[in-house]
Amino acid sequence: MKLRKLGGLALGAMLVAAACNTGGGATATPGAPAPGATQAPVDKGTLKIGVTLPLSGGAAADGQPTMKGAQLAVDQANEAGGIGGYKLELMVLDHAVNGKYNEQQGAQDMQTFVGDSAVVGVVGPYNSAVAKVQIPISNDAGVLQCSPANTNEALTKPEFGALDYRKNFPERINYVRVAATDDIQGPAMAVYDFNTLKLRNLLVVDDVTTFGKGVADNFQKKFEELGGTVQRVGAPADTTDFNSIISAAKPETDGVYYGGVVTSGAGLLLKQLRQQGKTFPFTGPDGIVNGSGKAEGALIQIAGAAASAGSYGTIAAIGDFPGRADFEAAYAEAFKNDADFNTAGAYSGPAYACATIILKSLEEFLKTSPDADQAAIREGVRAWASDTSNTFDTVLGTESFDKNGDTTQPFISFYVVDPAAADGAGDWVFKEQLNFAQE
Amino acid sequence: MTAANTKLSRTPAGGPGLRGRLSDLSSRHRSIAVIVGMSLVALVLPLIVLLPPFSSFSGQTVWMDGFTIAGIYVLLALGLNVVVGLAGLLDLGYAAFFAIGAYTYALAASPFTGWDLPFWPMLLVGAVVAAIFGILLGAPTLRLRGDYLAIVTLGFGEIVPIVILNSSKYTDGPNGIGGISPPTLLDTRFPTTGNPWPFYLTMLVLIILSMIFIYRLQDSRLGRAWMAIREDELAAAANGVNTVVTKLLAFAIGASTAGLAGVFLASKLQTVTPNLFRFDVSFTVLAMVVLGGMGNVWGVAVGAFIIFMIQSVFLKQLNIFFNNVQVPILSDIDFLQYQFLLYGIALVAMMLLRPEGLFPSRRRRRELHTEEDEVFAEHGDAMGAAPE
Numbered sequence: 001m002k003l004r005k006l007g008g009l010a011l012g013a014m015l016v017a018a019a020c021n022t023g024g025g026a027t028a029t030p031g032a033p034a035p036g037a038t039q040a041p042v043d044k045g046t047l048k049i050g051v052t053l054p055l056s057g058g059a060a061a062d063g064q065p066t067m068k069g070a071q072l073a074v075d076q077a078n079e080a081g082g083i084g085g086y087k088l089e090l091m092v093l094d095h096a097v098n099g100k101y102n103e104q105q106g107a108q109d110m111q112t113f114v115g116d117s118a119v120v121g122v123v124g125p126y127n128s129a130v131a132k133v134q135i136p137i138s139n140d141a142g143v144l145q146c147s148p149a150n151t152n153e154a155l156t157k158p159e160f161g162a163l164d165y166r167k168n169f170p171e172r173i174n175y176v177r178v179a180a181t182d183d184i185q186g187p188a189m190a191v192y193d194f195n196t197l198k199l200r201n202l203l204v205v206d207d208v209t210t211f212g213k214g215v216a217d218n219f220q221k222k223f224e225e226l227g228g229t230v231q232r233v234g235a236p237a238d239t240t241d242f243n244s245i246i247s248a249a250k251p252e253t254d255g256v257y258y259g260g261v262v263t264s265g266a267g268l269l270l271k272q273l274r275q276q277g278k279t280f281p282f283t284g285p286d287g288i289v290n291g292s293g294k295a296e297g298a299l300i301q302i303a304g305a306a307a308s309a310g311s312y313g314t315i316a317a318i319g320d321f322p323g324r325a326d327f328e329a330a331y332a333e334a335f336k337n338d339a340d341f342n343t344a345g346a347y348s349g350p351a352y353a354c355a356t357i358i359l360k361s362l363e364e365f366l367k368t369s370p371d372a373d374q375a376a377i378r379e380g381v382r383a384w385a386s387d388t389s390n391t392f393d394t395v396l397g398t399e400s401f402d403k404n405g406d407t408t409q410p411f412i413s414f415y416v417v418d419p420a421a422a423d424g425a426g427d428w429v430f431k432e433q434l435n436f437a438q439e
Numbered sequence: 440m441t442a443a444n445t446k447l448s449r450t451p452a453g454g455p456g457l458r459g460r461l462s463d464l465s466s467r468h469r470s471i472a473v474i475v476g477m478s479l480v481a482l483v484l485p486l487i488v489l490l491p492p493f494s495s496f497s498g499q500t501v502w503m504d505g506f507t508i509a510g511i512y513v514l515l516a517l518g519l520n521v522v523v524g525l526a527g528l529l530d531l532g533y534a535a536f537f538a539i540g541a542y543t544y545a546l547a548a549s550p551f552t553g554w555d556l557p558f559w560p561m562l563l564v565g566a567v568v569a570a571i572f573g574i575l576l577g578a579p580t581l582r583l584r585g586d587y588l589a590i591v592t593l594g595f596g597e598i599v600p601i602v603i604l605n606s607s608k609y610t611d612g613p614n615g616i617g618g619i620s621p622p623t624l625l626d627t628r629f630p631t632t633g634n635p636w637p638f639y640l641t642m643l644v645l646i647i648l649s650m651i652f653i654y655r656l657q658d659s660r661l662g663r664a665w666m667a668i669r670e671d672e673l674a675a676a677a678n679g680v681n682t683v684v685t686k687l688l689a690f691a692i693g694a695s696t697a698g699l700a701g702v703f704l705a706s707k708l709q710t711v712t713p714n715l716f717r718f719d720v721s722f723t724v725l726a727m728v729v730l731g732g733m734g735n736v737w738g739v740a741v742g743a744f745i746i747f748m749i750q751s752v753f754l755k756q757l758n759i760f761f762n763n764v765q766v767p768i769l770s771d772i773d774f775l776q777y778q779f780l781l782y783g784i785a786l787v788a789m790m791l792l793r794p795e796g797l798f799p800s801r802r803r804r805r806e807l808h809t810e811e812d813e814v815f816a817e818h819g820d821a822m823g824a825a826p827e
Contacts, residue, residue, distance in 0.1 A: 055775050094755055094775050098719040105751055107708050108508055112756075114632050115501035132617050132710045140631040154614070164550050164618025165710075168631070208604055210613045210712065234605070 044085040047377070049074055049358055050113040051092045052106060052124035052134065057099020061290065061297040062126055062261070065345030066148055067092060070123040072334050072348075073355035083359060084366030091119060095130060106130035107137060114141040117374040120381045121146065121358035123351055128152030129210045131175070132165060139166040139174050144382040146357055147177040148350030151185055151286070151316050152214055156404040173386040173405045176357070178350045178396060179316040180410035182211070184436045185285055186218030188412040189257065189314050194226045197281050197312070199255035201229050205245065205269060207237040207260030207287075215285045216259025223257075235265060242269040246276050255280045261287035267302025274307040282311040289313035289346050289415050293425030296340070305419040305426030317350050318411040318433060323395045327352065353394035360392050361385040410436045469654045474647055476737070481643045497756070503635035507707065509747040510642035511700045515720075516727040516743035517649050517736065518696025523725070524734035524800075525657060526689035527669030529589040531721055532576075532596020536694040538603060538716035539572050540565040540701020545616040545711045546609075558622035562645075562702050569698025570691040577690035581683055584672065596721050600713040615712030622706050631709070638707060645703065646740070649696055653736055656692065665689055666802075723750070730789055731796055738798030745797070749785060754778040 051070050053063035074090045077083055093109040095102055106125060113119045114137060121144040125131050128150045135155065138145045147155075154160040155175065160183075163170050193199045202223060206216035213234070220230045231253065233245050237260060246269075256273065258266045266288050273282065291298035293305050300308045331344040358381065365372070365380035372380060384390060391400040400408045413433040421427035465472035488494065488502040515537060522530045543565040547556040580591045603610045610616065621629045622641065629637040656662050664685045667675035676682050705711050723746070731742015757774035774781070789797070 056778055060776075091759060092775075093759075094778075097751065098723075099779075100714075100717075103710065103712060103715055104508060104704070104708060105755075108505060108751065109755075111504040111632065112497050112501045115498045115504075129613075129615065129712050129714060132615065132712075133708050136709050137631050141633070152614075154617075161550065161617070167618065208613050209714075210615065213613050236601075236604075 043087070045087070046089050046118060047083075047086045047120050047362070047374075048089045048091045048116065048118045049355060050109075050119045050122035050124075051090055052095060052109050052113070052122055052130075053092075053126050054096035054101040054130075055092070055094035056096045058297065059096045059099065059101055059126075060340075061295060062149075062345075062347070063094070063096070064341040065343075066124075066126060066347040066351045068331065068335055068338075068341060069148070069344065069348035069351030070355040072331055073352045073359065075334065076330075077359050083363045084370060086362075086366070088359070091116070095125070101125075101127045101130055103130055103133040107133045110134040110137040114138065114143055117378070119143065120362055120374075120378050121385075123148065123354045123358070125150065126347070127211065128155060128214075131155050132210075135165040135175050136167065139172060140168055142169070142172060142174055142379055142382055144358060144361065144378075144385050145175045146354035146385070147175070147179065148347045148354050149179055149286070149316075150177050151179050151182045152210060153181040153183045156406050157181070158404065162404065172382075173401075173403070174382050176385060176401045176405040176407075178353050178357075178394075178399060178407050179286075180412055180436065181316075181406060182215045182218050182285075184410050185314055185316045185412055186215045186220075186259075187222035188434065188436065189283055189285065189312075190219050190222035190226060190228075192312070192314075192414060193255060193257065193281070193283055194223060194228055197255065197283070199228065199281065201250065201252045202231070202255045202257050203245075203249045203253050204230050204232045204257045204259065205242075206232075206234055206258075207265055208234045209237065209260060211285075211287065212237075212260030214259075215287075216257065219257055219259060219285075235269075237261070237265045239265050240268055242272045243276070245269075246273055246278065253278075253280070256282050258282065258284040258288060260284070262290050262297070262299045262302070267299045270299065270303040270311065271307050274303070279310065282308075284311075284313050286313065286315045286317075286346060289315055289428050291345060292343075292422040292427035294422055295343075300417060300426040300428075305417075305424065308417040308426050309419045311417040312431075313415045313428065315346055315413045315415060316410075317347075318396045318409070318413060322397060324349070327395050349395055353392075353396045353399065356394045357385055357392045357399065361390075364390075408437060412436060469658070470651045473650045473654060473737075477643060477647045477650070481639075485639075500633065500635050503639050505748070505752050507635060507638045507642050508751075509744050510639075510646055511704050511707075512724065512727060512747045513646055513740045513743045514642075514649060514700040514703070515697055515724045516731065516739045517646070517653060518693045518700070519724050519728050520731075520733065520736065520739040521653060521656075521665075521696070522689050522693035523728055524739065525662065525669065526665040526686065528686065528689060529585065530592045530690075530693070531589050531718075531725065532592040532594065532599070533693070533697060533724055534716045534718065534720035535576075535596045535599035536569040536573060536697035537701045537704070537720060538599050538711075538713070539694075540569045540698030541705040541711045541715070542603060542610060542616070542701070543568045543698070544702040544705040545619050548620040548706075549616050550618045551611055551616045555620055558620070558702075558706055562699060565702035566695040566698040569701065570695040573690040573692075573694025574687050576694075577687045581686055593718075593721075596718060600716045603716075604713045610713075613713065615710055615714075617710040619705050619709045619711070621709060629706075642703065645699055649699065650736060650740065653692075653696075657736065661685065661688060726786065729796060730786070732799040733796060734800035734802065735796070735798055738796060738800070742797055750782060754781055 051067050053067050055063040055067060071090050074088050077088055095105040095109050097105050113122050123146055126149045131147060131150045154162055156162050204216055204220055206212040223230055231250055270282050288299045293300040295301055327349055328344045331348055335342050361381045361384040365384050386405060388403055391398050402408050411433050414431045415428040416431050417426055418429045419426045421429060484506055485499060485503055488499055519533050522528050544561050546552050547554055547561050576595050580588050583591060604612055664680045667680055668682060668685055727743040727746045728739045730746060732738030
């Protein structure tokens with residue numbers, strides 16, 4: 001009994017302490033310079049940049065390095081003295097439920113961002129399915145959202161039904177992305193498989209998700225157009241035994257395309273292919289290019305370095321971007337104490353670029369109207385970022401967005417597995433990149 | 440049961456004080472008690488979040504939006520409580536009915552089909568469609584009990600999302616259906632952001648109606664038949680309870696509540712995908728029912744609310760909270776990485792401390808704590824069971 005009372009007291013004390021300490025840092029106090037602060041930059045308070053990614057459980061391998069990319073950009077901006085007198089803060093929400101992305105949680109998180117007037121922009125999400133739930137909310141509220149990784153074409157392009165997601169304000173573009181869409185990424189690999197790898201008869205496996213099926217459909221369409229033949233199979237992401245699928249493959253099969261994101265599925269498929277003596281190329285979209293053989297849950301780690309030889313993947317972003325080495329060094333330096341995610345992932349750079357875009361828009365807007373209130377800042381940031389005539393110098397090169405919010409520089413980079421890289425654990429190495437802007 | 444209840448409450452158990460009279464009144468006028476109770480809750484919740492420990496998480500509109508989604512789980516738990524708590528049929532595939540309700544509305548009011556049927560009648564349609572599927576599932580499982588029934592329902596819960604996933608022609612497969620119309624009332628659309636009250640109040644009305652409905656059922660002949668089946672199916676059948684109809688009705692009513700929740704979810708999110716109805720929804724709802732107190736209607740509602748708030752608001756925002764309040768040490772921990780651990784500890788601790796759930800029904804508490812119940816030890820059960 002006594003113990004219980006003590007516990008209650010302790011809890012009460014904590015809450016009181018919490019109550020006393022709140023305020024201040026949490027919300028901005030516009031136009032109230034700190035007393036005694038005579039230095040040039042006036043402290044106007046704090047603005048927040050939201051991050052909405054799946055960060056826990058099996059999805060952490062995708063979300064954590066991406067989140068840290070955005071964090072790096074914000075930390076750097078703060079070290080440089082903030083922007084227009086404002087300090088910046090990252091507000092991170094995780095929408096993985098029971099270890100997998102969850103749309104309903106994503107919607108709730110977007111409501112949280114929208115409801116916090118200090119949030120000027122949001123980086124994320126990672127999965128296209130989550131974006132479909134979030135865009136109606138962020139569009140209604142007019143919050144800028146920049147996704148580093150969404151590739152589903154229906155999110156932006158009206159001809160694929162994007163207007164369903166911005167019903168109330170179809171003309172107000174609040175969602176931009178730096179990744180090239182699936183109708184570019186899928187066909188890009190099809191061309192590469194057909195022309196460069198000289199494959200003709202492919203086994204196409206998709207993981208029956210929004211992303212996996214979409215990219216595989218686009219791949220198949222282009223590959224068949226080129227004159228190849230495709231045998232199509234759907235296998236949910238948690239499939240563990242692919243032997244029946246491999247055995248059922250036609251004898252003339254000379255390659256595999258896996259449409260989807262590696263949970264364990266693609267890794268086991270690759271492993272079992274090699275065990276059955278099939279040495280033909282294994283190709284796939286950005287979902288399979290998820291880190292070296294040292295990263296937990298990565299394709300190479302599951303399948304093994306030797307089996308991963310002959311794997312080709314695409315990334316829907318610039319692979320060999322100008323500041324890449326500098327960026328990776330800065331990332332490694334900033335997060336060297338993080339045991340699990342101390343090297344940059346495939347979408348760390350794009351997330352960094354997204355944060356840069358939000359910060360740049362904020363900076364430009366504050367130049368013209370330094371005394372705007374939070375609602376005006378939010379709208380100003382959105383308007384500046386989605387203005388097609390503005391360009392951004394990001395780590396990915398010069399970015400700008402078309403009238404739908406898609407990047408005008410849809411680069412696709414090709415990666416191949418080098419089993420000797422990463423001290424023999426195997427890693428993806430950049431091969432070449434193509435700009436599909438002319439299409 | 441009503442007669443027995445009043446007789447019980449006249450015994451000194453409740454006492455002649457104000458509390459005794461109140462509980463006497465509320466058990467005789469359940470519907471009024473539910474309406475008053477829920478209205479009080481609905482009034483208090485939006486106010487309580489304005490107070491410090493809660494206000495440092497997020498603002499009032501955000502909290503109310505969270506409560507609205509929590510309400511979906513409250514509805515689900517209420518429905519599953521009928522099947523598991525009252526009728527004693529272990530259902531591990533409950534998310535299937537949730538999915539059926541959601542897809543019913545998604546197909547009825549989205550650009551995918553081109554139809555735009557109004558929300559309010561579709562609530563009823565969604566409930567009816569789910570109930571029909573409940574009967575379809577119930578019919579072949581009539582002869583199964585306990586674990587065997589659990590396996591069949593588990594299978595059903597797996598089948599439904601996979602069928603939705605693979606029948607791209609009718610459901611757009613993994614892409615899900617987007618652009619679903621939100622509800623409209625008097626020609627005004629419910630806003631997606633900004634004003635959470637319309638969705639909040641709609642959810643409140645749905646919960647109140649379902650609770651009244653389930654309370655009335657519980658006290659009816661059907662409710663007593665459910666409890667008889669739960670305790671001993673053979674004895675119930677021997678006493679003239681029609682087990683076929685009774686079980687099917689349990690499945691149908693449980694499913695219809697999930698159908699309601701599904702329609703609401705579809706109109707709230709404006710997008711449905713098969714990923715929303717995976718197995719973890721079924722077991723989360725089951726955990727809510729067990730933790731809330733199986734068989735006790737308001738208990739499972741509170742249990743659902745608590746678990747949902749822990750899982751999807753509290754644990755997710757611990758980082759932000761501790762950053763805002765600057766507690767030393769705690770601010771440096773990345774709580775996102777520990778949320779499974781904390782959630783697991785919370786579940787295990789609750790089960791160890793209160794195996795009968797937070798707010799058990801009187802009957803269940805007696806099962807697990809005979810020695811503490813003085814009234815029971817003296818007089819036995821209202822149904823005539825003697826103390827062991």
